[in-house]
Amino acid sequence: MADRAIRTIVIVGGGTAGWMTAAGLAAKLRDLPIDIRLVESSEIGTVGVGEATVPHIRHFNASLGLDEADFMRKTQATYKLGIEFRNWGRVGDSYIHPFGAYGATIGGVGFHHHWLRARQGGDPTPLEAYSLPIRAARLGRFAPPSPDPRSLASTFSYAYQFDAGLYAAYLRAYAEARGVVRTEGKVADVILRGEDGFIEAITLESGERIAGDLFVDCSGFRGLLIEQALKTGYEDWTRWLPCDRAAAVPCETVEPSIPYTRATAFDAGWRWRIPLQHRVGNGYVYCSEHISDDEAAGKLLADLEGPALAEPRFLRFVTGRRKKQWSRNCVAIGLSSGFLEPLESTSIHLIQVAITTLLELFPDRDCAQADQDEYNRVMDLEFERIRDFLVLHYHATERTDTPFWAARRAMPIPDSLAYKMDLFRDRGVVVKYKDGFFLEPSWLAVYLGQNVVPLAYDPVSDTVPDAALAQRLAAMRQTIDKTALAMPTHADWIARFCAATPVAAA
Ligand SMILES: Cc1cc2nc3c(=O)[nH]c(=O)nc-3n(C[C@H](O)[C@H](O)[C@H](O)COP(=O)(O)OP(=O)(O)OC[C@H]3O[C@@H](n4cnc5c(N)ncnc54)[C@H](O)[C@@H]3O)c2cc1C
Structure with missing residues:
Protein backbone atom coordinates (compact mmCIF):
# COMPACT_ATOMS: atom_id res chain seq x y z
CA MET A 1 0.00 0.00 0.00
CA ALA A 2 1.27 3.47 -0.85
CA ASP A 3 2.54 5.51 2.06
CA ARG A 4 -0.07 8.23 2.62
CA ALA A 5 1.36 9.53 5.91
CA ILE A 6 1.72 13.24 6.37
CA ARG A 7 5.32 14.40 6.01
CA THR A 8 5.01 18.19 5.89
CA ILE A 9 2.76 20.53 7.83
CA VAL A 10 2.66 24.21 6.90
CA ILE A 11 1.28 26.69 9.43
CA VAL A 12 0.46 30.12 8.04
CA GLY A 13 0.56 32.77 10.77
CA GLY A 14 2.66 33.41 13.85
CA GLY A 15 0.21 34.93 16.30
CA THR A 16 -0.93 33.16 19.46
CA ALA A 17 -2.76 30.58 17.32
CA GLY A 18 0.21 29.88 15.05
CA TRP A 19 2.77 29.41 17.78
CA MET A 20 0.41 27.44 20.05
CA THR A 21 -0.27 25.13 17.10
CA ALA A 22 3.41 24.82 16.24
CA ALA A 23 4.31 24.04 19.87
CA GLY A 24 1.42 21.57 20.32
CA LEU A 25 2.19 19.69 17.10
CA ALA A 26 5.95 19.69 17.69
CA ALA A 27 5.48 18.19 21.16
CA LYS A 28 3.02 15.47 20.16
CA LEU A 29 4.51 14.49 16.78
CA ARG A 30 8.14 14.75 17.86
CA ASP A 31 9.04 11.13 17.10
CA LEU A 32 7.48 11.06 13.64
CA PRO A 33 9.31 12.02 10.44
CA ILE A 34 7.20 15.16 9.94
CA ASP A 35 8.55 18.60 9.03
CA ILE A 36 6.67 21.52 10.53
CA ARG A 37 7.10 24.95 8.92
CA LEU A 38 5.59 28.21 10.07
CA VAL A 39 5.32 31.24 7.81
CA GLU A 40 4.64 34.66 9.26
CA SER A 41 4.99 38.25 8.22
CA SER A 42 6.22 40.70 10.83
CA GLU A 43 5.17 43.46 8.43
CA ILE A 44 1.53 42.35 8.80
CA GLY A 45 1.91 41.68 12.52
CA THR A 46 -0.50 40.03 14.94
CA VAL A 47 -3.67 41.06 16.73
CA GLY A 48 -1.59 41.07 19.91
CA VAL A 49 -4.49 41.18 22.37
CA GLY A 50 -5.77 38.12 24.19
CA GLU A 51 -4.49 38.33 27.71
CA ALA A 52 -7.07 36.57 29.84
CA THR A 53 -7.48 32.81 29.78
CA VAL A 54 -9.50 29.97 31.32
CA PRO A 55 -8.08 27.17 33.51
CA HIS A 56 -7.71 24.68 30.63
CA ILE A 57 -4.61 26.51 29.49
CA ARG A 58 -2.79 24.91 32.39
CA HIS A 59 -3.36 21.50 30.78
CA PHE A 60 -2.01 22.81 27.49
CA ASN A 61 1.11 24.20 29.15
CA ALA A 62 1.53 20.97 31.13
CA SER A 63 1.21 18.89 27.94
CA LEU A 64 4.19 20.84 26.60
CA GLY A 65 6.07 20.26 29.84
CA LEU A 66 6.40 23.99 30.58
CA ASP A 67 7.63 25.05 33.99
CA GLU A 68 4.89 27.22 35.48
CA ALA A 69 7.11 29.70 37.31
CA ASP A 70 9.35 30.17 34.27
CA PHE A 71 6.37 30.64 31.95
CA MET A 72 4.80 33.19 34.33
CA ARG A 73 8.00 35.18 34.71
CA LYS A 74 8.58 35.32 30.96
CA THR A 75 5.02 36.35 30.11
CA GLN A 76 4.53 38.83 33.00
CA ALA A 77 1.62 36.64 34.11
CA THR A 78 -0.71 36.93 37.07
CA TYR A 79 -3.23 34.43 38.42
CA LYS A 80 -6.91 34.50 37.61
CA LEU A 81 -9.64 33.04 39.85
CA GLY A 82 -12.56 34.28 37.76
CA ILE A 83 -14.13 37.32 36.12
CA GLU A 84 -15.96 40.11 37.90
CA PHE A 85 -18.99 41.42 36.00
CA ARG A 86 -20.06 44.93 36.91
CA ASN A 87 -23.30 46.64 35.85
CA TRP A 88 -24.59 43.74 33.75
CA GLY A 89 -27.94 42.83 35.37
CA ARG A 90 -28.50 46.34 36.75
CA VAL A 91 -26.25 49.38 37.09
CA GLY A 92 -24.39 48.98 40.38
CA ASP A 93 -24.48 45.15 40.39
CA SER A 94 -21.30 43.13 40.78
CA TYR A 95 -20.79 39.39 40.70
CA ILE A 96 -17.83 37.10 40.02
CA HIS A 97 -17.94 34.10 37.70
CA PRO A 98 -15.52 31.85 39.62
CA PHE A 99 -13.38 28.94 38.52
CA GLY A 100 -14.86 26.61 41.10
CA ALA A 101 -18.02 25.25 42.68
CA TYR A 102 -20.49 26.86 45.07
CA GLY A 103 -20.98 25.13 48.43
CA ALA A 104 -21.44 21.38 48.65
CA THR A 105 -24.33 19.05 47.92
CA ILE A 106 -26.48 18.23 50.94
CA GLY A 107 -28.60 15.06 50.98
CA GLY A 108 -27.74 14.44 47.32
CA VAL A 109 -29.27 17.77 46.26
CA GLY A 110 -27.20 20.40 44.46
CA PHE A 111 -26.09 23.26 46.68
CA HIS A 112 -27.89 26.02 44.80
CA HIS A 113 -31.27 24.43 45.55
CA HIS A 114 -30.59 24.73 49.28
CA TRP A 115 -29.41 28.28 48.79
CA LEU A 116 -32.62 29.09 46.89
CA ARG A 117 -34.66 27.55 49.68
CA ALA A 118 -32.83 29.59 52.34
CA ARG A 119 -33.30 32.71 50.21
CA GLN A 120 -37.03 32.07 49.85
CA GLY A 121 -37.09 31.72 53.65
CA GLY A 122 -35.60 35.21 54.02
CA ASP A 123 -31.85 34.48 54.28
CA PRO A 124 -30.14 37.39 52.42
CA THR A 125 -26.66 35.76 52.21
CA PRO A 126 -25.37 36.16 48.63
CA LEU A 127 -24.37 33.06 46.69
CA GLU A 128 -20.76 34.25 46.53
CA ALA A 129 -20.35 33.72 50.28
CA TYR A 130 -20.24 29.99 49.40
CA SER A 131 -17.44 30.18 46.85
CA LEU A 132 -13.83 29.94 47.93
CA PRO A 133 -12.37 31.41 44.70
CA ILE A 134 -14.73 34.38 44.92
CA ARG A 135 -13.95 35.04 48.58
CA ALA A 136 -10.22 34.80 47.84
CA ALA A 137 -10.58 37.05 44.78
CA ARG A 138 -12.50 39.70 46.69
CA LEU A 139 -9.81 39.65 49.38
CA GLY A 140 -7.02 39.89 46.76
CA ARG A 141 -5.60 36.55 47.90
CA PHE A 142 -4.22 33.56 46.06
CA ALA A 143 -2.73 30.14 46.72
CA PRO A 144 -2.76 27.18 44.32
CA PRO A 145 -5.45 24.54 44.95
CA SER A 146 -4.65 21.74 47.37
CA PRO A 147 -3.87 18.34 45.79
CA ASP A 148 -5.87 16.67 48.62
CA PRO A 149 -9.37 15.97 47.23
CA ARG A 150 -10.84 15.98 50.76
CA SER A 151 -9.75 19.56 51.29
CA LEU A 152 -12.00 22.55 50.57
CA ALA A 153 -8.92 24.13 49.03
CA SER A 154 -9.04 21.53 46.25
CA THR A 155 -12.44 22.71 44.97
CA PHE A 156 -11.32 25.49 42.68
CA SER A 157 -9.09 26.07 39.70
CA TYR A 158 -7.24 29.00 38.23
CA ALA A 159 -6.08 30.47 34.95
CA TYR A 160 -3.58 33.16 33.92
CA GLN A 161 -3.60 36.73 32.74
CA PHE A 162 -0.54 37.23 30.55
CA ASP A 163 1.04 39.29 27.80
CA ALA A 164 -0.12 37.50 24.63
CA GLY A 165 2.85 38.73 22.60
CA LEU A 166 5.29 37.35 25.17
CA TYR A 167 3.38 34.05 25.28
CA ALA A 168 3.67 33.69 21.48
CA ALA A 169 7.42 34.47 21.72
CA TYR A 170 7.82 31.93 24.54
CA LEU A 171 6.12 29.22 22.48
CA ARG A 172 8.13 30.20 19.42
CA ALA A 173 11.36 29.47 21.29
CA TYR A 174 9.86 26.17 22.48
CA ALA A 175 8.73 25.15 18.98
CA GLU A 176 11.96 26.17 17.24
CA ALA A 177 13.96 24.21 19.80
CA ARG A 178 11.93 21.17 18.73
CA GLY A 179 12.58 21.54 15.04
CA VAL A 180 9.84 23.86 13.79
CA VAL A 181 11.26 25.98 10.98
CA ARG A 182 10.07 29.58 10.80
CA THR A 183 10.04 31.49 7.53
CA GLU A 184 9.63 35.24 7.48
CA GLY A 185 7.58 36.30 4.47
CA LYS A 186 4.26 37.36 3.08
CA VAL A 187 2.06 34.75 1.41
CA ALA A 188 1.24 36.03 -2.07
CA ASP A 189 -0.62 33.08 -3.56
CA VAL A 190 -2.24 29.78 -2.64
CA ILE A 191 -2.01 27.01 -5.23
CA LEU A 192 -4.86 24.50 -5.33
CA ARG A 193 -4.62 21.02 -6.83
CA GLY A 194 -6.77 20.65 -9.92
CA GLU A 195 -8.39 17.29 -9.22
CA ASP A 196 -9.68 17.76 -5.66
CA GLY A 197 -9.09 21.39 -4.70
CA PHE A 198 -6.64 20.48 -1.92
CA ILE A 199 -3.96 23.08 -1.19
CA GLU A 200 -0.78 22.06 -2.94
CA ALA A 201 1.50 24.92 -1.94
CA ILE A 202 1.77 28.56 -0.99
CA THR A 203 4.05 31.03 -2.65
CA LEU A 204 5.64 33.95 -0.86
CA GLU A 205 6.24 37.44 -2.23
CA SER A 206 9.91 36.49 -2.40
CA GLY A 207 8.96 33.84 -4.96
CA GLU A 208 9.65 30.92 -2.62
CA ARG A 209 7.21 28.03 -3.02
CA ILE A 210 6.31 26.02 0.07
CA ALA A 211 4.49 22.75 -0.52
CA GLY A 212 2.77 20.75 2.20
CA ASP A 213 0.50 17.79 2.96
CA LEU A 214 -1.52 19.55 5.66
CA PHE A 215 -2.00 23.31 6.00
CA VAL A 216 -3.04 25.07 9.20
CA ASP A 217 -4.53 28.49 8.62
CA CYS A 218 -3.56 30.71 11.57
CA SER A 219 -3.60 33.87 9.47
CA GLY A 220 -6.10 35.71 11.68
CA PHE A 221 -9.37 37.38 10.70
CA ARG A 222 -8.47 37.36 6.99
CA GLY A 223 -8.59 33.53 6.76
CA LEU A 224 -6.03 33.50 3.99
CA LEU A 225 -6.34 29.80 3.20
CA ILE A 226 -9.70 28.70 4.61
CA GLU A 227 -11.66 31.64 3.16
CA GLN A 228 -9.70 33.53 0.57
CA ALA A 229 -8.46 30.35 -1.15
CA LEU A 230 -11.03 27.69 -0.21
CA LYS A 231 -14.12 29.96 0.04
CA THR A 232 -15.57 28.06 2.98
CA GLY A 233 -18.10 30.72 4.01
CA TYR A 234 -18.87 32.41 7.32
CA GLU A 235 -21.88 32.12 9.61
CA ASP A 236 -22.68 35.59 10.97
CA TRP A 237 -23.93 35.76 14.59
CA THR A 238 -24.15 39.54 14.93
CA ARG A 239 -27.93 39.37 15.40
CA TRP A 240 -27.18 37.95 18.85
CA LEU A 241 -23.78 39.48 19.55
CA PRO A 242 -23.71 42.82 17.70
CA CYS A 243 -20.51 44.30 19.14
CA ASP A 244 -18.18 44.66 16.17
CA PHE A 317 -14.55 41.94 13.84
CA VAL A 318 -17.67 40.06 12.82
CA THR A 319 -18.90 37.61 15.43
CA GLY A 320 -19.54 34.15 14.04
CA ARG A 321 -17.72 31.11 12.80
CA ARG A 322 -16.36 29.65 9.63
CA LYS A 323 -18.92 27.25 8.08
CA LYS A 324 -16.25 24.56 8.01
CA GLN A 325 -13.17 24.90 10.19
CA TRP A 326 -11.55 21.94 8.46
CA SER A 327 -11.93 21.87 4.69
CA ARG A 328 -9.96 19.55 2.42
CA ASN A 329 -6.35 19.59 3.73
CA CYS A 330 -6.70 22.88 5.58
CA VAL A 331 -7.62 23.38 9.23
CA ALA A 332 -8.38 26.91 10.46
CA ILE A 333 -7.23 27.63 14.01
CA GLY A 334 -7.57 30.91 15.89
CA LEU A 335 -9.23 34.02 14.51
CA SER A 336 -9.33 32.49 11.02
CA SER A 337 -11.86 29.93 12.36
CA GLY A 338 -14.30 32.48 13.79
CA PHE A 339 -14.64 35.07 16.49
CA LEU A 340 -16.47 35.32 19.80
CA GLU A 341 -15.86 38.45 21.82
CA PRO A 342 -13.51 38.02 24.79
CA LEU A 343 -16.20 38.41 27.48
CA GLU A 344 -15.38 34.99 28.95
CA SER A 345 -11.77 34.82 27.70
CA THR A 346 -12.53 31.87 25.42
CA SER A 347 -10.54 32.45 22.21
CA ILE A 348 -7.27 30.97 23.40
CA HIS A 349 -9.30 28.09 24.83
CA LEU A 350 -10.82 27.48 21.38
CA ILE A 351 -7.31 27.42 19.91
CA GLN A 352 -6.38 24.77 22.46
CA VAL A 353 -9.50 22.65 21.73
CA ALA A 354 -8.75 22.91 18.02
CA ILE A 355 -5.15 21.69 18.46
CA THR A 356 -6.22 18.83 20.73
CA THR A 357 -9.01 17.76 18.38
CA LEU A 358 -6.74 17.92 15.34
CA LEU A 359 -4.20 15.73 17.11
CA GLU A 360 -6.91 13.24 18.12
CA LEU A 361 -8.09 13.01 14.53
CA PHE A 362 -4.66 13.41 12.97
CA PRO A 363 -5.20 12.46 9.33
CA ASP A 364 -3.17 11.05 6.49
CA ARG A 365 -2.64 12.96 3.27
CA ASP A 366 -6.18 12.15 2.05
CA CYS A 367 -7.82 13.94 5.00
CA ALA A 368 -10.78 11.53 5.17
CA GLN A 369 -14.17 13.19 5.04
CA ALA A 370 -15.12 11.41 8.29
CA ASP A 371 -12.21 13.10 10.11
CA GLN A 372 -13.19 16.48 8.73
CA ASP A 373 -16.83 15.97 9.68
CA GLU A 374 -16.03 14.92 13.23
CA TYR A 375 -13.63 17.82 13.72
CA ASN A 376 -16.22 20.28 12.42
CA ARG A 377 -18.91 18.75 14.64
CA VAL A 378 -16.76 19.13 17.78
CA MET A 379 -15.70 22.70 16.97
CA ASP A 380 -19.24 23.73 15.98
CA LEU A 381 -20.51 22.55 19.37
CA GLU A 382 -17.74 24.40 21.22
CA PHE A 383 -18.49 27.62 19.39
CA GLU A 384 -22.26 27.30 19.87
CA ARG A 385 -22.06 26.55 23.58
CA ILE A 386 -19.81 29.54 24.18
CA ARG A 387 -22.04 31.73 21.98
CA ASP A 388 -25.12 30.84 24.05
CA PHE A 389 -23.27 31.59 27.28
CA LEU A 390 -22.16 35.00 25.97
CA VAL A 391 -25.66 35.85 24.71
CA LEU A 392 -27.01 35.06 28.19
CA HIS A 393 -24.87 37.90 29.65
CA TYR A 394 -26.43 40.42 27.28
CA HIS A 395 -29.99 39.14 27.33
CA ALA A 396 -30.37 38.59 31.09
CA THR A 397 -30.35 42.29 31.87
CA GLU A 398 -32.89 44.61 33.40
CA ARG A 399 -31.11 47.62 31.91
CA THR A 400 -32.99 49.94 29.62
CA ASP A 401 -30.90 53.04 30.34
CA THR A 402 -29.25 53.16 26.88
CA PRO A 403 -30.59 52.11 23.47
CA PHE A 404 -27.88 49.43 23.29
CA TRP A 405 -29.00 47.74 26.51
CA ALA A 406 -32.71 48.11 25.79
CA ALA A 407 -32.12 46.31 22.50
CA ARG A 408 -30.13 43.50 24.13
CA ARG A 409 -32.89 42.85 26.62
CA ALA A 410 -35.54 42.69 23.91
CA MET A 411 -33.59 40.71 21.29
CA PRO A 412 -34.56 37.20 20.23
CA ILE A 413 -32.09 34.58 21.44
CA PRO A 414 -30.95 31.22 20.00
CA ASP A 415 -33.48 28.41 20.65
CA SER A 416 -30.71 26.42 22.33
CA LEU A 417 -30.34 29.19 24.94
CA ALA A 418 -34.08 29.83 25.35
CA TYR A 419 -34.52 26.17 26.28
CA LYS A 420 -31.74 26.33 28.89
CA MET A 421 -33.14 29.51 30.42
CA ASP A 422 -36.69 28.09 30.59
CA LEU A 423 -35.48 25.03 32.45
CA PHE A 424 -33.54 27.14 34.94
CA ARG A 425 -36.33 29.66 35.56
CA ASP A 426 -38.78 26.88 36.27
CA ARG A 427 -37.03 24.84 38.95
CA GLY A 428 -33.35 25.73 38.96
CA VAL A 429 -32.25 22.98 36.57
CA VAL A 430 -28.95 23.69 34.78
CA VAL A 431 -28.73 21.82 31.47
CA LYS A 432 -25.80 19.41 31.50
CA TYR A 433 -23.85 18.39 28.43
CA LYS A 434 -20.88 16.19 27.78
CA ASP A 435 -19.04 18.15 25.09
CA GLY A 436 -18.51 21.85 25.12
CA PHE A 437 -17.44 24.44 27.58
CA PHE A 438 -19.00 25.90 30.75
CA LEU A 439 -20.30 23.67 33.47
CA GLU A 440 -22.99 24.18 36.09
CA PRO A 441 -21.19 26.68 38.39
CA SER A 442 -20.56 28.99 35.43
CA TRP A 443 -24.21 29.04 34.40
CA LEU A 444 -25.27 29.53 38.03
CA ALA A 445 -22.88 32.47 38.41
CA VAL A 446 -24.36 34.32 35.45
CA TYR A 447 -28.03 33.38 35.98
CA LEU A 448 -28.08 34.32 39.64
CA GLY A 449 -25.57 37.17 39.24
CA GLN A 450 -27.91 38.73 36.70
CA ASN A 451 -31.09 38.10 38.67
CA VAL A 452 -32.48 35.15 36.73
CA VAL A 453 -33.93 33.45 39.82
CA PRO A 454 -35.89 30.17 39.56
CA LEU A 455 -39.52 30.07 40.68
CA ALA A 456 -38.92 26.88 42.67
CA TYR A 457 -36.13 24.65 43.95
CA ASP A 458 -35.68 20.89 44.11
CA PRO A 459 -38.35 19.73 46.63
CA VAL A 460 -35.96 17.13 48.07
CA SER A 461 -34.16 20.05 49.73
CA ASP A 462 -37.16 20.27 52.12
CA THR A 463 -36.22 16.91 53.63
CA VAL A 464 -33.32 18.65 55.39
CA PRO A 465 -34.69 20.25 58.58
CA ASP A 466 -34.53 24.08 58.71
CA ALA A 467 -32.16 24.23 61.68
CA ALA A 468 -29.81 21.62 60.19
CA LEU A 469 -29.71 23.52 56.90
CA ALA A 470 -28.98 26.83 58.61
CA GLN A 471 -26.18 25.17 60.57
CA ARG A 472 -24.64 23.58 57.46
CA LEU A 473 -24.76 26.86 55.55
CA ALA A 474 -23.15 28.80 58.40
CA ALA A 475 -20.41 26.16 58.74
CA MET A 476 -19.66 26.32 55.00
CA ARG A 477 -19.40 30.10 55.06
CA GLN A 478 -17.05 30.04 58.03
CA THR A 479 -14.75 27.40 56.54
CA ILE A 480 -14.60 29.25 53.23
CA ASP A 481 -13.78 32.55 54.92
CA LYS A 482 -11.14 30.95 57.11
CA THR A 483 -9.51 29.20 54.14
CA ALA A 484 -9.53 32.37 52.02
CA LEU A 485 -8.06 34.48 54.83
CA ALA A 486 -5.27 31.96 55.35
CA MET A 487 -4.04 32.45 51.76
CA PRO A 488 -1.22 34.91 51.05
CA THR A 489 -2.03 38.03 49.09
CA HIS A 490 -1.88 37.61 45.33
CA ALA A 491 1.00 40.11 45.18
CA ASP A 492 2.95 38.21 47.84
CA TRP A 493 2.46 34.89 46.12
CA ILE A 494 3.67 36.27 42.79
CA ALA A 495 6.66 37.95 44.44
CA ARG A 496 7.57 34.64 46.09
CA PHE A 497 6.92 32.28 43.19
CA CYS A 498 7.24 33.96 39.81
CA ALA A 499 8.15 37.65 39.94
CA ALA A 500 9.06 38.83 36.45
CA THR A 501 11.93 41.12 35.69
CA PRO A 502 10.55 44.66 35.56
CA VAL A 503 10.44 45.93 31.98
CA ALA A 504 9.29 49.04 30.18
CA ALA A 505 5.65 48.03 29.77
CA ALA A 506 4.85 49.91 26.57
C1 LIG B 1 -10.35 42.92 21.10
C2 LIG B 1 -9.92 41.51 21.35
C3 LIG B 1 -9.64 41.07 22.64
C4 LIG B 1 -9.27 39.74 22.88
N1 LIG B 1 -9.08 39.30 24.16
C5 LIG B 1 -8.86 37.99 24.38
C6 LIG B 1 -8.72 37.47 25.68
O1 LIG B 1 -8.71 38.20 26.68
N2 LIG B 1 -8.54 36.14 25.83
C7 LIG B 1 -8.51 35.29 24.75
O2 LIG B 1 -8.40 34.08 24.94
N3 LIG B 1 -8.57 35.77 23.51
C8 LIG B 1 -8.77 37.08 23.29
N4 LIG B 1 -8.85 37.55 22.02
C9 LIG B 1 -8.60 36.65 20.90
C10 LIG B 1 -7.09 36.48 20.71
O3 LIG B 1 -6.50 37.74 20.51
C11 LIG B 1 -6.83 35.60 19.51
O4 LIG B 1 -7.54 34.42 19.62
C12 LIG B 1 -5.36 35.26 19.43
O5 LIG B 1 -4.59 36.40 19.47
C13 LIG B 1 -5.07 34.47 18.20
O6 LIG B 1 -4.95 35.28 17.08
P1 LIG B 1 -4.43 34.59 15.76
O7 LIG B 1 -3.10 34.03 16.02
O8 LIG B 1 -5.48 33.69 15.25
O9 LIG B 1 -4.36 35.81 14.73
P2 LIG B 1 -3.30 37.03 14.61
O10 LIG B 1 -2.79 37.46 15.92
O11 LIG B 1 -4.00 38.05 13.76
O12 LIG B 1 -2.09 36.42 13.80
C14 LIG B 1 -2.17 36.25 12.40
C15 LIG B 1 -0.82 35.85 11.87
O13 LIG B 1 -0.94 35.58 10.49
C16 LIG B 1 0.10 36.24 9.79
N5 LIG B 1 -0.34 36.56 8.43
C17 LIG B 1 -1.51 37.09 8.02
N6 LIG B 1 -1.51 37.25 6.68
C18 LIG B 1 -0.32 36.78 6.24
C19 LIG B 1 0.29 36.67 4.96
N7 LIG B 1 -0.31 37.09 3.85
N8 LIG B 1 1.51 36.16 4.89
C20 LIG B 1 2.18 35.74 6.00
N9 LIG B 1 1.65 35.81 7.23
C21 LIG B 1 0.43 36.33 7.34
C22 LIG B 1 0.36 37.50 10.61
O14 LIG B 1 1.63 38.02 10.34
C23 LIG B 1 0.25 36.92 12.01
O15 LIG B 1 1.47 36.34 12.37
C24 LIG B 1 -9.16 38.86 21.77
C25 LIG B 1 -9.38 39.33 20.47
C26 LIG B 1 -9.74 40.64 20.25
C27 LIG B 1 -9.98 41.10 18.84
Missing part, protein backbone atom coordinates in the same frame (compact mmCIF):
# COMPACT_ATOMS: atom_id res chain seq x y z
CA ARG A 245 -15.24 46.78 17.35
CA ALA A 246 -12.80 47.18 20.17
CA ALA A 247 -10.42 49.87 21.33
CA ALA A 248 -7.48 48.53 23.36
CA VAL A 249 -4.92 50.41 25.43
CA PRO A 250 -2.52 49.32 28.18
CA CYS A 251 -1.96 51.53 31.22
CA GLU A 252 0.45 51.73 34.11
CA THR A 253 -0.19 49.62 37.20
CA VAL A 254 -1.00 51.82 40.17
CA GLU A 255 -2.16 49.20 42.67
CA PRO A 256 -1.23 45.60 43.55
CA SER A 257 -2.54 43.25 40.85
CA ILE A 258 -5.79 41.45 41.66
CA PRO A 259 -6.33 37.77 40.84
CA TYR A 260 -9.23 38.30 38.47
CA THR A 261 -10.30 39.95 35.23
CA ARG A 262 -13.01 42.62 35.26
CA ALA A 263 -15.72 43.11 32.63
CA THR A 264 -17.73 46.29 33.20
CA ALA A 265 -20.82 46.95 31.12
CA PHE A 266 -20.54 50.35 29.42
CA ASP A 267 -23.21 52.31 27.48
CA ALA A 268 -22.69 50.51 24.16
CA GLY A 269 -20.79 47.35 25.09
CA TRP A 270 -18.35 46.53 27.85
CA ARG A 271 -14.84 47.29 29.04
CA TRP A 272 -12.19 44.78 30.07
CA ARG A 273 -9.48 45.25 32.70
CA ILE A 274 -6.74 42.62 32.89
CA PRO A 275 -3.97 43.14 35.46
CA LEU A 276 -0.54 41.78 34.48
CA GLN A 277 2.71 42.13 36.40
CA HIS A 278 4.09 45.00 34.31
CA ARG A 279 0.90 46.78 33.23
CA VAL A 280 -2.88 46.62 33.04
CA GLY A 281 -4.58 45.65 29.76
CA ASN A 282 -7.76 47.60 28.98
CA GLY A 283 -10.25 47.60 26.16
CA TYR A 284 -13.75 48.65 25.21
CA VAL A 285 -15.72 46.17 23.09
CA TYR A 286 -18.54 48.14 21.47
CA CYS A 287 -21.23 48.22 18.86
CA SER A 288 -20.50 50.72 16.09
CA GLU A 289 -24.21 51.27 15.55
CA HIS A 290 -24.39 52.89 18.98
CA ILE A 291 -21.06 54.69 19.48
CA SER A 292 -18.29 56.15 17.31
CA ASP A 293 -14.64 55.08 17.52
CA ASP A 294 -13.57 58.44 18.97
CA GLU A 295 -16.26 58.40 21.61
CA ALA A 296 -15.43 54.82 22.59
CA ALA A 297 -11.73 55.59 22.89
CA GLY A 298 -12.53 58.72 24.92
CA LYS A 299 -14.67 56.73 27.36
CA LEU A 300 -11.98 54.10 27.75
CA LEU A 301 -9.17 56.59 28.29
CA ALA A 302 -11.27 58.48 30.84
CA ASP A 303 -11.75 55.28 32.81
CA LEU A 304 -8.07 54.24 33.05
CA GLU A 305 -6.68 53.99 36.56
CA GLY A 306 -3.14 54.96 35.54
CA PRO A 307 -1.39 56.78 32.68
CA ALA A 308 -1.95 55.20 29.24
CA LEU A 309 1.15 53.48 27.86
CA ALA A 310 0.19 53.80 24.19
CA GLU A 311 -2.36 55.26 21.84
CA PRO A 312 -5.61 53.25 21.63
CA ARG A 313 -5.60 50.52 18.97
CA PHE A 314 -8.82 49.81 17.10
CA LEU A 315 -9.90 46.34 16.02
CA ARG A 316 -12.87 45.32 13.89
